[in-house]
Structure formats: C-alpha cells, structure tokens
Amino acid sequence: MTTLDQHHPVDLTLDKTARELRIEWVDGSKSQYGFDYLAAMCPCANCREKRIEMAKNPLHVVSGPLGPAEVGNASMVGRYALSITWQAGCVSGIYSFDYLRSIDPANAEKDEAGEAGSREEG
Numbered sequence: 001m002t003t004l005d006q007h008h009p010v011d012l013t014l015d016k017t018a019r020e021l022r023i024e025w026v027d028g029s030k031s032q033y034g035f036d037y038l039a040a041m042c043p044c045a046n047c048r049e050k051r052i053e054m055a056k057n058p059l060h061v062v063s064g065p066l067g068p069a070e071v072g073n074a075s076m077v078g079r080y081a082l083s084i085t086w087q088a089g090c091v092s093g094i095y096s097f098d099y100l101r102s103i104d105p106a107n108a109e110k111d112e113a114g115e116a117g118s119r120e121e122g
C-alpha cells in the first residue's frame with residue numbers, strides 16, 4: 001500500500017500574472033501558493049539552514065530591496081517534484097509534491113498544532 005498517489009498532482013498551473021502556483025491534486029483538493037511564500041520556503045539545503053539559523057537567532061535582519069519573487073524557470077523533476085528557479089533568489093529549489101502538500105498555506109491554518117491529528121474531511 002502506498003499513499004504516494006495522494007500527493008500526485010493532476011493539474012499544475014504556474015500563473016505568472018497572479019504570481020501564484022496552483023495545484024489540483026489527484027484526490028480533488030486544491031492548493032495555492034504565492035510566489036513570495038514559495039521562494040521563502042525554498043527546500044534546498046542552503047535555504048533550509050538559513051531558516052533554521054533565523055529561527056534560533058532572536059535577531060532578524062530583513063533584507064529589503066530584493067523585490068517580489070519572480071519565477072525564472074520551472075520544470076518537472078521526474079514524477080515527484082517541481083524544480084523552480086527564482087530570478088532574484090535561489091536557483092536550486094526542488095519542491096517535491098510531498099513537500100508542497102506539507103506547506104500548503106490552507107492546511108497550515110487548519111491545523112497549526114502540527115502533523116499529529118491531521119484529519120480529512122469529505
């Protein structure tokens with residue numbers, strides 16, 4: 001038995017006008033990710049380390065004029081991930097569909113308690 005299929009997208013729309021990534025999953029649910037959010041959540045080792053360091057450090061230095069995140073390039077990586085490069089940011093982000101589901105902004109609002117006790121409706 002595998003749950004992989006649940007995390008498989010049937011439709012991926014990278015909307016550069018609305019500046020968001022929209023995904024329709026095989027189970028019928030939909031997710032929306034703003035570019036700024038996606039860029040900030042880059043899953044590559046470098047960015048992950050930076051986020052961990054920022055979380056540890058009470059001093060947050062926010063660099064201003066980077067500007068809005070714009071997608072430079074996007075492509076599928078096999079059947080399990082989406083590679084996104086950012087014009088003024090990181091170019092090594094591989095967003096696996098597992099990861100994308102786990103950072104779905106809508107889900108984050110629903111159960112902020114964490115992974116435990118996630119339940120499905122419908």
Ligand SMILES: [Zn+2]
Nearest residue numbers: 042044047090
């Ligand atoms: Zn990165």
